[in-house]
Amino acid sequence: MVKSEIIETIEKYNKYLIVSHVNPEGDSLGSQFALKGLLSKLGKESVIANEAEPAELYEFLDINDDIITDIKKKIDYKAIIALDCPVIKRVGRAKKFFKKDKILINIDHHISNTNFGDVNWVEPYTSSCGEMVYELYKAFNVPIDYRSALFLYVAIITDTGSFAYENTSSRTHAIVAELIDRGLKPNLIYQKLYENRTASEVKLLKDALSTIRFAKDEKIAYMYVTKSMLDRYNLDLDVTEGFVNYARSINGVKVAMIFLQNPSNEKRIGISFRSKGEVDVDKLASLFGGGGHKNASGCVLSGDLKKVIKKVVDTVTRSI
Ligand SMILES: [Mn+2]
Known part of the structure:
Protein backbone atom coordinates (compact mmCIF):
# COMPACT_ATOMS: atom_id res chain seq x y z
CA MET A 1 0.00 0.00 0.00
CA VAL A 2 1.22 3.44 -0.92
CA LYS A 3 1.74 5.59 2.15
CA SER A 4 -0.61 8.58 2.21
CA GLU A 5 2.33 10.74 3.25
CA ILE A 6 3.99 9.94 -0.11
CA ILE A 7 0.87 10.90 -2.05
CA GLU A 8 0.49 14.14 -0.13
CA THR A 9 4.15 15.05 -0.59
CA ILE A 10 4.12 14.35 -4.33
CA GLU A 11 0.93 16.42 -4.67
CA LYS A 12 2.61 19.33 -2.93
CA TYR A 13 5.63 19.94 -5.20
CA ASN A 14 5.86 20.62 -8.93
CA LYS A 15 9.53 20.20 -9.81
CA TYR A 16 11.49 17.09 -8.98
CA LEU A 17 15.00 15.74 -9.13
CA ILE A 18 14.92 11.93 -9.50
CA VAL A 19 18.07 10.05 -8.49
CA SER A 20 19.05 6.41 -8.05
CA HIS A 21 22.10 4.31 -7.27
CA VAL A 22 25.48 4.11 -9.03
CA ASN A 23 25.84 1.55 -11.84
CA PRO A 24 22.11 1.80 -12.52
CA GLU A 25 20.39 -1.40 -13.72
CA GLY A 26 16.93 -2.26 -14.92
CA ASP A 27 15.13 -1.54 -11.67
CA SER A 28 16.74 1.83 -11.01
CA LEU A 29 16.47 3.12 -14.59
CA GLY A 30 13.02 1.62 -15.16
CA SER A 31 11.69 3.10 -11.91
CA GLN A 32 13.20 6.51 -12.60
CA PHE A 33 11.67 6.77 -16.07
CA ALA A 34 8.29 5.28 -15.14
CA LEU A 35 8.12 7.78 -12.27
CA LYS A 36 9.07 10.64 -14.59
CA GLY A 37 6.21 9.51 -16.88
CA LEU A 38 3.78 9.52 -13.95
CA LEU A 39 4.86 12.97 -12.74
CA SER A 40 4.46 14.40 -16.22
CA LYS A 41 0.92 12.98 -16.43
CA LEU A 42 0.27 14.75 -13.13
CA GLY A 43 1.45 17.98 -14.75
CA LYS A 44 4.74 18.05 -12.85
CA GLU A 45 8.27 18.55 -14.13
CA SER A 46 11.12 16.23 -13.27
CA VAL A 47 14.76 15.74 -14.17
CA ILE A 48 16.64 12.46 -13.94
CA ALA A 49 20.26 12.85 -12.84
CA ASN A 50 22.68 9.99 -12.32
CA GLU A 51 26.39 9.67 -11.66
CA ALA A 52 27.02 8.18 -15.11
CA GLU A 53 25.26 6.99 -18.24
CA PRO A 54 23.69 3.53 -18.18
CA ALA A 55 25.43 0.44 -19.55
CA GLU A 56 25.12 -0.16 -23.31
CA LEU A 57 22.69 -2.98 -22.58
CA TYR A 58 19.97 -0.39 -21.92
CA GLU A 59 20.38 1.48 -25.18
CA PHE A 60 17.17 -0.08 -26.52
CA LEU A 61 15.25 1.96 -23.94
CA ASP A 62 16.39 5.16 -25.69
CA ILE A 63 16.79 7.10 -22.45
CA ASN A 64 20.37 8.39 -22.47
CA ASP A 65 19.46 11.87 -23.74
CA ASP A 66 17.11 12.29 -20.79
CA ILE A 67 19.68 11.58 -18.08
CA ILE A 68 21.84 14.41 -16.76
CA THR A 69 25.31 13.23 -15.76
CA ASP A 70 27.21 16.52 -15.91
CA ILE A 71 27.53 17.50 -12.25
CA LYS A 72 28.17 21.15 -13.17
CA LYS A 73 24.70 21.42 -14.66
CA LYS A 74 22.30 23.58 -12.64
CA ILE A 75 18.99 21.86 -12.05
CA ASP A 76 15.92 23.71 -10.82
CA TYR A 77 13.78 21.58 -8.51
CA LYS A 78 11.83 21.69 -5.26
CA ALA A 79 12.11 18.10 -4.03
CA ILE A 80 14.36 15.08 -4.53
CA ILE A 81 13.10 11.53 -5.01
CA ALA A 82 15.66 8.77 -4.40
CA LEU A 83 14.72 5.37 -5.85
CA ASP A 84 16.18 1.93 -5.10
CA CYS A 85 18.81 3.27 -2.64
CA PRO A 86 19.17 1.58 0.77
CA VAL A 87 21.47 4.39 1.95
CA ILE A 88 21.80 7.84 0.40
CA LYS A 89 25.53 7.28 -0.17
CA ARG A 90 24.50 4.86 -2.97
CA VAL A 91 23.68 7.80 -5.28
CA GLY A 92 27.44 8.34 -5.59
CA ARG A 93 28.51 11.56 -7.29
CA ALA A 94 24.86 12.39 -8.09
CA LYS A 95 24.89 13.79 -4.52
CA LYS A 96 26.53 16.86 -6.11
CA PHE A 97 23.13 17.76 -7.58
CA PHE A 98 21.62 18.02 -4.09
CA LYS A 99 20.81 21.46 -2.72
CA LYS A 100 20.30 22.33 0.91
CA ASP A 101 16.78 22.65 2.32
CA LYS A 102 15.15 20.51 -0.38
CA ILE A 103 12.84 17.80 0.82
CA LEU A 104 14.14 14.26 0.23
CA ILE A 105 11.68 11.47 -0.58
CA ASN A 106 13.00 7.93 -0.16
CA ILE A 107 11.21 5.17 -2.12
CA ASP A 108 12.89 1.77 -1.86
CA HIS A 109 12.46 -1.97 -1.37
CA HIS A 110 15.76 -2.88 0.37
CA ILE A 111 15.28 -4.42 3.81
CA SER A 112 18.44 -2.60 4.96
CA ASN A 113 17.04 0.83 4.04
CA THR A 114 18.02 3.37 6.69
CA ASN A 115 14.98 5.67 6.26
CA PHE A 116 17.34 8.46 5.29
CA GLY A 117 14.63 10.65 3.72
CA ASP A 118 12.40 13.38 5.10
CA VAL A 119 9.58 11.19 3.83
CA ASN A 120 10.20 7.44 3.61
CA TRP A 121 8.29 4.66 1.87
CA VAL A 122 10.09 1.33 2.18
CA GLU A 123 8.52 -2.00 1.17
CA PRO A 124 11.08 -4.73 1.83
CA TYR A 125 8.85 -7.55 0.56
CA THR A 126 8.14 -5.97 -2.81
CA SER A 127 10.02 -7.41 -5.79
CA SER A 128 11.34 -4.13 -7.12
CA CYS A 129 11.11 -0.38 -6.98
CA GLY A 130 9.25 -0.79 -10.28
CA GLU A 131 6.40 -2.51 -8.45
CA MET A 132 6.24 0.42 -6.02
CA VAL A 133 6.09 2.95 -8.89
CA TYR A 134 3.30 0.84 -10.42
CA GLU A 135 1.39 1.19 -7.13
CA LEU A 136 1.89 4.96 -7.36
CA TYR A 137 0.24 4.96 -10.80
CA LYS A 138 -2.73 3.15 -9.24
CA ALA A 139 -2.84 5.46 -6.23
CA PHE A 140 -2.96 8.52 -8.51
CA ASN A 141 -5.32 6.73 -10.89
CA VAL A 142 -3.12 7.47 -13.88
CA PRO A 143 -3.27 5.09 -16.88
CA ILE A 144 0.04 3.44 -17.74
CA ASP A 145 1.15 4.20 -21.31
CA TYR A 146 3.30 1.91 -23.48
CA ARG A 147 6.64 3.57 -22.58
CA SER A 148 5.98 3.45 -18.85
CA ALA A 149 4.77 -0.16 -19.12
CA LEU A 150 8.09 -1.00 -20.79
CA PHE A 151 10.06 0.76 -18.03
CA LEU A 152 8.11 -0.98 -15.27
CA TYR A 153 8.45 -4.37 -16.96
CA VAL A 154 12.22 -3.96 -17.31
CA ALA A 155 12.42 -2.94 -13.63
CA ILE A 156 10.47 -5.98 -12.48
CA ILE A 157 12.09 -8.58 -14.77
CA THR A 158 15.56 -7.39 -13.70
CA ASP A 159 14.99 -7.53 -9.96
CA THR A 160 13.11 -10.83 -9.99
CA GLY A 161 15.74 -12.58 -12.15
CA SER A 162 13.07 -13.05 -14.83
CA PHE A 163 10.48 -14.05 -12.21
CA ALA A 164 12.75 -16.70 -10.69
CA TYR A 165 13.59 -15.21 -7.29
CA GLU A 166 11.79 -15.55 -3.97
CA ASN A 167 10.53 -11.94 -4.25
CA THR A 168 8.25 -12.90 -7.17
CA SER A 169 4.64 -12.92 -5.98
CA SER A 170 1.24 -13.45 -7.55
CA ARG A 171 0.94 -9.66 -7.30
CA THR A 172 4.09 -9.37 -9.42
CA HIS A 173 2.55 -11.58 -12.10
CA ALA A 174 -0.78 -9.73 -11.98
CA ILE A 175 1.06 -6.41 -12.49
CA VAL A 176 3.12 -7.84 -15.34
CA ALA A 177 -0.01 -9.23 -17.03
CA GLU A 178 -1.45 -5.71 -17.06
CA LEU A 179 1.82 -4.27 -18.40
CA ILE A 180 1.98 -6.83 -21.23
CA ASP A 181 -1.58 -5.83 -22.16
CA ARG A 182 -0.22 -2.34 -22.93
CA GLY A 183 1.42 -3.95 -25.98
CA LEU A 184 4.77 -5.22 -24.67
CA LYS A 185 6.48 -8.15 -26.37
CA PRO A 186 8.14 -10.14 -23.54
CA ASN A 187 10.20 -12.29 -25.92
CA LEU A 188 11.73 -9.22 -27.61
CA ILE A 189 12.49 -7.52 -24.28
CA TYR A 190 14.09 -10.73 -23.02
CA GLN A 191 16.27 -10.90 -26.13
CA LYS A 192 17.40 -7.29 -25.66
CA LEU A 193 18.27 -7.86 -22.02
CA TYR A 194 19.63 -11.40 -21.94
CA GLU A 195 20.37 -12.67 -25.44
CA ASN A 196 22.43 -9.80 -26.67
CA ARG A 197 25.96 -10.82 -25.63
CA THR A 198 28.86 -10.31 -28.02
CA ALA A 199 31.30 -13.12 -28.80
CA SER A 200 33.96 -11.31 -26.70
CA GLU A 201 31.61 -11.24 -23.74
CA VAL A 202 31.04 -14.98 -23.97
CA LYS A 203 34.80 -15.53 -24.21
CA LEU A 204 35.19 -13.49 -21.01
CA LEU A 205 32.45 -15.61 -19.44
CA LYS A 206 34.37 -18.76 -20.47
CA ASP A 207 37.49 -17.41 -18.73
CA ALA A 208 35.50 -16.35 -15.67
CA LEU A 209 33.89 -19.82 -15.41
CA SER A 210 37.35 -21.39 -15.46
CA THR A 211 38.07 -19.58 -12.16
CA ILE A 212 35.21 -21.25 -10.27
CA ARG A 213 36.30 -22.71 -6.95
CA PHE A 214 34.31 -24.32 -4.17
CA THR A 240 29.91 -9.30 -16.04
CA GLU A 241 26.32 -8.68 -14.90
CA GLY A 242 24.74 -12.09 -14.42
CA PHE A 243 27.99 -14.12 -14.46
CA VAL A 244 27.57 -14.97 -10.77
CA ASN A 245 24.28 -16.71 -11.56
CA TYR A 246 26.24 -19.56 -13.18
CA ALA A 247 27.85 -20.27 -9.81
CA ARG A 248 24.49 -19.94 -8.07
CA SER A 249 22.86 -22.36 -10.55
CA ILE A 250 24.99 -25.29 -9.36
CA ASN A 251 23.07 -27.99 -7.49
CA GLY A 252 23.84 -27.83 -3.76
CA VAL A 253 25.38 -24.35 -3.85
CA LYS A 254 23.91 -22.12 -1.16
CA VAL A 255 26.12 -19.06 -1.62
CA ALA A 256 27.70 -17.89 -4.87
CA MET A 257 30.12 -14.99 -5.17
CA ILE A 258 31.94 -13.17 -7.91
CA PHE A 259 34.97 -10.97 -7.22
CA LEU A 260 35.43 -8.16 -9.72
CA GLN A 261 38.67 -6.23 -9.94
CA ASN A 262 38.07 -2.60 -10.86
CA PRO A 263 39.91 -1.85 -14.13
CA SER A 264 40.77 1.70 -13.06
CA ASN A 265 41.93 0.66 -9.58
CA GLU A 266 43.17 -2.91 -9.21
CA LYS A 267 43.00 -2.71 -5.42
CA ARG A 268 39.28 -2.08 -5.51
CA ILE A 269 37.37 -5.35 -5.49
CA GLY A 270 33.61 -5.41 -6.03
CA ILE A 271 31.88 -8.51 -4.70
CA SER A 272 28.42 -9.78 -5.66
CA PHE A 273 26.75 -12.34 -3.42
CA ARG A 274 23.87 -14.58 -4.47
CA SER A 275 22.14 -17.24 -2.39
CA LYS A 276 19.51 -19.88 -2.70
CA GLY A 277 17.04 -20.55 0.09
CA GLU A 278 17.54 -19.42 3.63
CA VAL A 279 21.07 -17.99 3.55
CA ASP A 280 20.80 -14.22 3.98
CA VAL A 281 23.49 -12.56 1.85
CA ASP A 282 22.30 -9.08 2.85
CA LYS A 283 23.72 -9.92 6.30
CA LEU A 284 26.90 -11.43 4.82
CA ALA A 285 27.56 -8.33 2.68
CA SER A 286 26.88 -6.10 5.68
CA LEU A 287 29.83 -7.76 7.47
CA PHE A 288 31.93 -6.00 4.81
CA GLY A 289 30.09 -2.68 4.76
CA GLY A 290 27.73 -3.59 1.90
CA GLY A 291 24.15 -4.78 1.66
CA GLY A 292 21.23 -5.53 -0.61
CA HIS A 293 18.59 -8.22 -0.41
CA LYS A 294 18.33 -11.63 1.24
CA ASN A 295 19.27 -13.49 -1.95
CA ALA A 296 21.32 -10.84 -3.76
CA SER A 297 23.73 -8.31 -2.31
CA GLY A 298 27.12 -6.72 -2.80
CA CYS A 299 30.01 -4.84 -1.25
CA VAL A 300 33.33 -3.27 -2.22
CA LEU A 301 36.63 -4.05 -0.48
CA SER A 302 40.11 -2.64 -0.89
CA GLY A 303 43.17 -4.83 -1.22
CA ASP A 304 44.94 -7.51 -3.17
CA LEU A 305 42.44 -9.70 -5.09
CA LYS A 306 43.73 -13.06 -3.76
CA LYS A 307 43.76 -11.80 -0.16
CA VAL A 308 40.26 -10.31 -0.46
CA ILE A 309 38.95 -13.61 -1.87
CA LYS A 310 40.52 -15.58 0.98
CA LYS A 311 39.19 -13.22 3.65
CA VAL A 312 35.63 -13.20 2.29
CA VAL A 313 35.46 -16.95 1.56
CA ASP A 314 36.79 -17.72 5.07
CA THR A 315 34.19 -15.42 6.65
CA VAL A 316 31.33 -16.86 4.59
CA THR A 317 32.49 -20.42 5.36
CA ARG A 318 32.31 -19.64 9.09
CA SER A 319 28.98 -17.80 8.82
CA ILE A 320 26.71 -20.23 6.99
MN1 LIG B 1 15.78 -2.82 -6.92
Missing part, protein backbone atom coordinates in the same frame (compact mmCIF):
# COMPACT_ATOMS: atom_id res chain seq x y z
CA ALA A 215 34.34 -24.28 -0.37
CA LYS A 216 32.42 -25.92 2.47
CA ASP A 217 31.54 -29.20 0.69
CA GLU A 218 30.57 -27.31 -2.49
CA LYS A 219 27.95 -25.26 -0.64
CA ILE A 220 29.95 -22.14 -1.59
CA ALA A 221 30.99 -21.42 -5.18
CA TYR A 222 33.03 -18.39 -6.17
CA MET A 223 34.71 -16.97 -9.25
CA TYR A 224 36.56 -13.84 -10.27
CA VAL A 225 37.25 -11.44 -13.13
CA THR A 226 40.53 -9.50 -13.19
CA LYS A 227 41.52 -6.33 -15.00
CA SER A 228 43.77 -8.35 -17.32
CA MET A 229 40.88 -10.65 -18.24
CA LEU A 230 38.81 -7.57 -19.18
CA ASP A 231 41.75 -6.05 -21.08
CA ARG A 232 42.17 -9.26 -23.09
CA TYR A 233 38.79 -8.63 -24.74
CA ASN A 234 38.69 -4.85 -24.34
CA LEU A 235 35.59 -5.06 -22.14
CA ASP A 236 34.29 -3.14 -19.16
CA LEU A 237 33.00 -4.49 -15.85
CA ASP A 238 29.31 -3.98 -16.67
CA VAL A 239 29.33 -6.99 -19.01
Whole structure:
Protein backbone atom coordinates (compact mmCIF):
# COMPACT_ATOMS: atom_id res chain seq x y z
CA MET A 1 0.00 0.00 0.00
CA VAL A 2 1.22 3.44 -0.92
CA LYS A 3 1.74 5.59 2.15
CA SER A 4 -0.61 8.58 2.21
CA GLU A 5 2.33 10.74 3.25
CA ILE A 6 3.99 9.94 -0.11
CA ILE A 7 0.87 10.90 -2.05
CA GLU A 8 0.49 14.14 -0.13
CA THR A 9 4.15 15.05 -0.59
CA ILE A 10 4.12 14.35 -4.33
CA GLU A 11 0.93 16.42 -4.67
CA LYS A 12 2.61 19.33 -2.93
CA TYR A 13 5.63 19.94 -5.20
CA ASN A 14 5.86 20.62 -8.93
CA LYS A 15 9.53 20.20 -9.81
CA TYR A 16 11.49 17.09 -8.98
CA LEU A 17 15.00 15.74 -9.13
CA ILE A 18 14.92 11.93 -9.50
CA VAL A 19 18.07 10.05 -8.49
CA SER A 20 19.05 6.41 -8.05
CA HIS A 21 22.10 4.31 -7.27
CA VAL A 22 25.48 4.11 -9.03
CA ASN A 23 25.84 1.55 -11.84
CA PRO A 24 22.11 1.80 -12.52
CA GLU A 25 20.39 -1.40 -13.72
CA GLY A 26 16.93 -2.26 -14.92
CA ASP A 27 15.13 -1.54 -11.67
CA SER A 28 16.74 1.83 -11.01
CA LEU A 29 16.47 3.12 -14.59
CA GLY A 30 13.02 1.62 -15.16
CA SER A 31 11.69 3.10 -11.91
CA GLN A 32 13.20 6.51 -12.60
CA PHE A 33 11.67 6.77 -16.07
CA ALA A 34 8.29 5.28 -15.14
CA LEU A 35 8.12 7.78 -12.27
CA LYS A 36 9.07 10.64 -14.59
CA GLY A 37 6.21 9.51 -16.88
CA LEU A 38 3.78 9.52 -13.95
CA LEU A 39 4.86 12.97 -12.74
CA SER A 40 4.46 14.40 -16.22
CA LYS A 41 0.92 12.98 -16.43
CA LEU A 42 0.27 14.75 -13.13
CA GLY A 43 1.45 17.98 -14.75
CA LYS A 44 4.74 18.05 -12.85
CA GLU A 45 8.27 18.55 -14.13
CA SER A 46 11.12 16.23 -13.27
CA VAL A 47 14.76 15.74 -14.17
CA ILE A 48 16.64 12.46 -13.94
CA ALA A 49 20.26 12.85 -12.84
CA ASN A 50 22.68 9.99 -12.32
CA GLU A 51 26.39 9.67 -11.66
CA ALA A 52 27.02 8.18 -15.11
CA GLU A 53 25.26 6.99 -18.24
CA PRO A 54 23.69 3.53 -18.18
CA ALA A 55 25.43 0.44 -19.55
CA GLU A 56 25.12 -0.16 -23.31
CA LEU A 57 22.69 -2.98 -22.58
CA TYR A 58 19.97 -0.39 -21.92
CA GLU A 59 20.38 1.48 -25.18
CA PHE A 60 17.17 -0.08 -26.52
CA LEU A 61 15.25 1.96 -23.94
CA ASP A 62 16.39 5.16 -25.69
CA ILE A 63 16.79 7.10 -22.45
CA ASN A 64 20.37 8.39 -22.47
CA ASP A 65 19.46 11.87 -23.74
CA ASP A 66 17.11 12.29 -20.79
CA ILE A 67 19.68 11.58 -18.08
CA ILE A 68 21.84 14.41 -16.76
CA THR A 69 25.31 13.23 -15.76
CA ASP A 70 27.21 16.52 -15.91
CA ILE A 71 27.53 17.50 -12.25
CA LYS A 72 28.17 21.15 -13.17
CA LYS A 73 24.70 21.42 -14.66
CA LYS A 74 22.30 23.58 -12.64
CA ILE A 75 18.99 21.86 -12.05
CA ASP A 76 15.92 23.71 -10.82
CA TYR A 77 13.78 21.58 -8.51
CA LYS A 78 11.83 21.69 -5.26
CA ALA A 79 12.11 18.10 -4.03
CA ILE A 80 14.36 15.08 -4.53
CA ILE A 81 13.10 11.53 -5.01
CA ALA A 82 15.66 8.77 -4.40
CA LEU A 83 14.72 5.37 -5.85
CA ASP A 84 16.18 1.93 -5.10
CA CYS A 85 18.81 3.27 -2.64
CA PRO A 86 19.17 1.58 0.77
CA VAL A 87 21.47 4.39 1.95
CA ILE A 88 21.80 7.84 0.40
CA LYS A 89 25.53 7.28 -0.17
CA ARG A 90 24.50 4.86 -2.97
CA VAL A 91 23.68 7.80 -5.28
CA GLY A 92 27.44 8.34 -5.59
CA ARG A 93 28.51 11.56 -7.29
CA ALA A 94 24.86 12.39 -8.09
CA LYS A 95 24.89 13.79 -4.52
CA LYS A 96 26.53 16.86 -6.11
CA PHE A 97 23.13 17.76 -7.58
CA PHE A 98 21.62 18.02 -4.09
CA LYS A 99 20.81 21.46 -2.72
CA LYS A 100 20.30 22.33 0.91
CA ASP A 101 16.78 22.65 2.32
CA LYS A 102 15.15 20.51 -0.38
CA ILE A 103 12.84 17.80 0.82
CA LEU A 104 14.14 14.26 0.23
CA ILE A 105 11.68 11.47 -0.58
CA ASN A 106 13.00 7.93 -0.16
CA ILE A 107 11.21 5.17 -2.12
CA ASP A 108 12.89 1.77 -1.86
CA HIS A 109 12.46 -1.97 -1.37
CA HIS A 110 15.76 -2.88 0.37
CA ILE A 111 15.28 -4.42 3.81
CA SER A 112 18.44 -2.60 4.96
CA ASN A 113 17.04 0.83 4.04
CA THR A 114 18.02 3.37 6.69
CA ASN A 115 14.98 5.67 6.26
CA PHE A 116 17.34 8.46 5.29
CA GLY A 117 14.63 10.65 3.72
CA ASP A 118 12.40 13.38 5.10
CA VAL A 119 9.58 11.19 3.83
CA ASN A 120 10.20 7.44 3.61
CA TRP A 121 8.29 4.66 1.87
CA VAL A 122 10.09 1.33 2.18
CA GLU A 123 8.52 -2.00 1.17
CA PRO A 124 11.08 -4.73 1.83
CA TYR A 125 8.85 -7.55 0.56
CA THR A 126 8.14 -5.97 -2.81
CA SER A 127 10.02 -7.41 -5.79
CA SER A 128 11.34 -4.13 -7.12
CA CYS A 129 11.11 -0.38 -6.98
CA GLY A 130 9.25 -0.79 -10.28
CA GLU A 131 6.40 -2.51 -8.45
CA MET A 132 6.24 0.42 -6.02
CA VAL A 133 6.09 2.95 -8.89
CA TYR A 134 3.30 0.84 -10.42
CA GLU A 135 1.39 1.19 -7.13
CA LEU A 136 1.89 4.96 -7.36
CA TYR A 137 0.24 4.96 -10.80
CA LYS A 138 -2.73 3.15 -9.24
CA ALA A 139 -2.84 5.46 -6.23
CA PHE A 140 -2.96 8.52 -8.51
CA ASN A 141 -5.32 6.73 -10.89
CA VAL A 142 -3.12 7.47 -13.88
CA PRO A 143 -3.27 5.09 -16.88
CA ILE A 144 0.04 3.44 -17.74
CA ASP A 145 1.15 4.20 -21.31
CA TYR A 146 3.30 1.91 -23.48
CA ARG A 147 6.64 3.57 -22.58
CA SER A 148 5.98 3.45 -18.85
CA ALA A 149 4.77 -0.16 -19.12
CA LEU A 150 8.09 -1.00 -20.79
CA PHE A 151 10.06 0.76 -18.03
CA LEU A 152 8.11 -0.98 -15.27
CA TYR A 153 8.45 -4.37 -16.96
CA VAL A 154 12.22 -3.96 -17.31
CA ALA A 155 12.42 -2.94 -13.63
CA ILE A 156 10.47 -5.98 -12.48
CA ILE A 157 12.09 -8.58 -14.77
CA THR A 158 15.56 -7.39 -13.70
CA ASP A 159 14.99 -7.53 -9.96
CA THR A 160 13.11 -10.83 -9.99
CA GLY A 161 15.74 -12.58 -12.15
CA SER A 162 13.07 -13.05 -14.83
CA PHE A 163 10.48 -14.05 -12.21
CA ALA A 164 12.75 -16.70 -10.69
CA TYR A 165 13.59 -15.21 -7.29
CA GLU A 166 11.79 -15.55 -3.97
CA ASN A 167 10.53 -11.94 -4.25
CA THR A 168 8.25 -12.90 -7.17
CA SER A 169 4.64 -12.92 -5.98
CA SER A 170 1.24 -13.45 -7.55
CA ARG A 171 0.94 -9.66 -7.30
CA THR A 172 4.09 -9.37 -9.42
CA HIS A 173 2.55 -11.58 -12.10
CA ALA A 174 -0.78 -9.73 -11.98
CA ILE A 175 1.06 -6.41 -12.49
CA VAL A 176 3.12 -7.84 -15.34
CA ALA A 177 -0.01 -9.23 -17.03
CA GLU A 178 -1.45 -5.71 -17.06
CA LEU A 179 1.82 -4.27 -18.40
CA ILE A 180 1.98 -6.83 -21.23
CA ASP A 181 -1.58 -5.83 -22.16
CA ARG A 182 -0.22 -2.34 -22.93
CA GLY A 183 1.42 -3.95 -25.98
CA LEU A 184 4.77 -5.22 -24.67
CA LYS A 185 6.48 -8.15 -26.37
CA PRO A 186 8.14 -10.14 -23.54
CA ASN A 187 10.20 -12.29 -25.92
CA LEU A 188 11.73 -9.22 -27.61
CA ILE A 189 12.49 -7.52 -24.28
CA TYR A 190 14.09 -10.73 -23.02
CA GLN A 191 16.27 -10.90 -26.13
CA LYS A 192 17.40 -7.29 -25.66
CA LEU A 193 18.27 -7.86 -22.02
CA TYR A 194 19.63 -11.40 -21.94
CA GLU A 195 20.37 -12.67 -25.44
CA ASN A 196 22.43 -9.80 -26.67
CA ARG A 197 25.96 -10.82 -25.63
CA THR A 198 28.86 -10.31 -28.02
CA ALA A 199 31.30 -13.12 -28.80
CA SER A 200 33.96 -11.31 -26.70
CA GLU A 201 31.61 -11.24 -23.74
CA VAL A 202 31.04 -14.98 -23.97
CA LYS A 203 34.80 -15.53 -24.21
CA LEU A 204 35.19 -13.49 -21.01
CA LEU A 205 32.45 -15.61 -19.44
CA LYS A 206 34.37 -18.76 -20.47
CA ASP A 207 37.49 -17.41 -18.73
CA ALA A 208 35.50 -16.35 -15.67
CA LEU A 209 33.89 -19.82 -15.41
CA SER A 210 37.35 -21.39 -15.46
CA THR A 211 38.07 -19.58 -12.16
CA ILE A 212 35.21 -21.25 -10.27
CA ARG A 213 36.30 -22.71 -6.95
CA PHE A 214 34.31 -24.32 -4.17
CA ALA A 215 34.34 -24.28 -0.37
CA LYS A 216 32.42 -25.92 2.47
CA ASP A 217 31.54 -29.20 0.69
CA GLU A 218 30.57 -27.31 -2.49
CA LYS A 219 27.95 -25.26 -0.64
CA ILE A 220 29.95 -22.14 -1.59
CA ALA A 221 30.99 -21.42 -5.18
CA TYR A 222 33.03 -18.39 -6.17
CA MET A 223 34.71 -16.97 -9.25
CA TYR A 224 36.56 -13.84 -10.27
CA VAL A 225 37.25 -11.44 -13.13
CA THR A 226 40.53 -9.50 -13.19
CA LYS A 227 41.52 -6.33 -15.00
CA SER A 228 43.77 -8.35 -17.32
CA MET A 229 40.88 -10.65 -18.24
CA LEU A 230 38.81 -7.57 -19.18
CA ASP A 231 41.75 -6.05 -21.08
CA ARG A 232 42.17 -9.26 -23.09
CA TYR A 233 38.79 -8.63 -24.74
CA ASN A 234 38.69 -4.85 -24.34
CA LEU A 235 35.59 -5.06 -22.14
CA ASP A 236 34.29 -3.14 -19.16
CA LEU A 237 33.00 -4.49 -15.85
CA ASP A 238 29.31 -3.98 -16.67
CA VAL A 239 29.33 -6.99 -19.01
CA THR A 240 29.91 -9.30 -16.04
CA GLU A 241 26.32 -8.68 -14.90
CA GLY A 242 24.74 -12.09 -14.42
CA PHE A 243 27.99 -14.12 -14.46
CA VAL A 244 27.57 -14.97 -10.77
CA ASN A 245 24.28 -16.71 -11.56
CA TYR A 246 26.24 -19.56 -13.18
CA ALA A 247 27.85 -20.27 -9.81
CA ARG A 248 24.49 -19.94 -8.07
CA SER A 249 22.86 -22.36 -10.55
CA ILE A 250 24.99 -25.29 -9.36
CA ASN A 251 23.07 -27.99 -7.49
CA GLY A 252 23.84 -27.83 -3.76
CA VAL A 253 25.38 -24.35 -3.85
CA LYS A 254 23.91 -22.12 -1.16
CA VAL A 255 26.12 -19.06 -1.62
CA ALA A 256 27.70 -17.89 -4.87
CA MET A 257 30.12 -14.99 -5.17
CA ILE A 258 31.94 -13.17 -7.91
CA PHE A 259 34.97 -10.97 -7.22
CA LEU A 260 35.43 -8.16 -9.72
CA GLN A 261 38.67 -6.23 -9.94
CA ASN A 262 38.07 -2.60 -10.86
CA PRO A 263 39.91 -1.85 -14.13
CA SER A 264 40.77 1.70 -13.06
CA ASN A 265 41.93 0.66 -9.58
CA GLU A 266 43.17 -2.91 -9.21
CA LYS A 267 43.00 -2.71 -5.42
CA ARG A 268 39.28 -2.08 -5.51
CA ILE A 269 37.37 -5.35 -5.49
CA GLY A 270 33.61 -5.41 -6.03
CA ILE A 271 31.88 -8.51 -4.70
CA SER A 272 28.42 -9.78 -5.66
CA PHE A 273 26.75 -12.34 -3.42
CA ARG A 274 23.87 -14.58 -4.47
CA SER A 275 22.14 -17.24 -2.39
CA LYS A 276 19.51 -19.88 -2.70
CA GLY A 277 17.04 -20.55 0.09
CA GLU A 278 17.54 -19.42 3.63
CA VAL A 279 21.07 -17.99 3.55
CA ASP A 280 20.80 -14.22 3.98
CA VAL A 281 23.49 -12.56 1.85
CA ASP A 282 22.30 -9.08 2.85
CA LYS A 283 23.72 -9.92 6.30
CA LEU A 284 26.90 -11.43 4.82
CA ALA A 285 27.56 -8.33 2.68
CA SER A 286 26.88 -6.10 5.68
CA LEU A 287 29.83 -7.76 7.47
CA PHE A 288 31.93 -6.00 4.81
CA GLY A 289 30.09 -2.68 4.76
CA GLY A 290 27.73 -3.59 1.90
CA GLY A 291 24.15 -4.78 1.66
CA GLY A 292 21.23 -5.53 -0.61
CA HIS A 293 18.59 -8.22 -0.41
CA LYS A 294 18.33 -11.63 1.24
CA ASN A 295 19.27 -13.49 -1.95
CA ALA A 296 21.32 -10.84 -3.76
CA SER A 297 23.73 -8.31 -2.31
CA GLY A 298 27.12 -6.72 -2.80
CA CYS A 299 30.01 -4.84 -1.25
CA VAL A 300 33.33 -3.27 -2.22
CA LEU A 301 36.63 -4.05 -0.48
CA SER A 302 40.11 -2.64 -0.89
CA GLY A 303 43.17 -4.83 -1.22
CA ASP A 304 44.94 -7.51 -3.17
CA LEU A 305 42.44 -9.70 -5.09
CA LYS A 306 43.73 -13.06 -3.76
CA LYS A 307 43.76 -11.80 -0.16
CA VAL A 308 40.26 -10.31 -0.46
CA ILE A 309 38.95 -13.61 -1.87
CA LYS A 310 40.52 -15.58 0.98
CA LYS A 311 39.19 -13.22 3.65
CA VAL A 312 35.63 -13.20 2.29
CA VAL A 313 35.46 -16.95 1.56
CA ASP A 314 36.79 -17.72 5.07
CA THR A 315 34.19 -15.42 6.65
CA VAL A 316 31.33 -16.86 4.59
CA THR A 317 32.49 -20.42 5.36
CA ARG A 318 32.31 -19.64 9.09
CA SER A 319 28.98 -17.80 8.82
CA ILE A 320 26.71 -20.23 6.99
MN1 LIG B 1 15.78 -2.82 -6.92
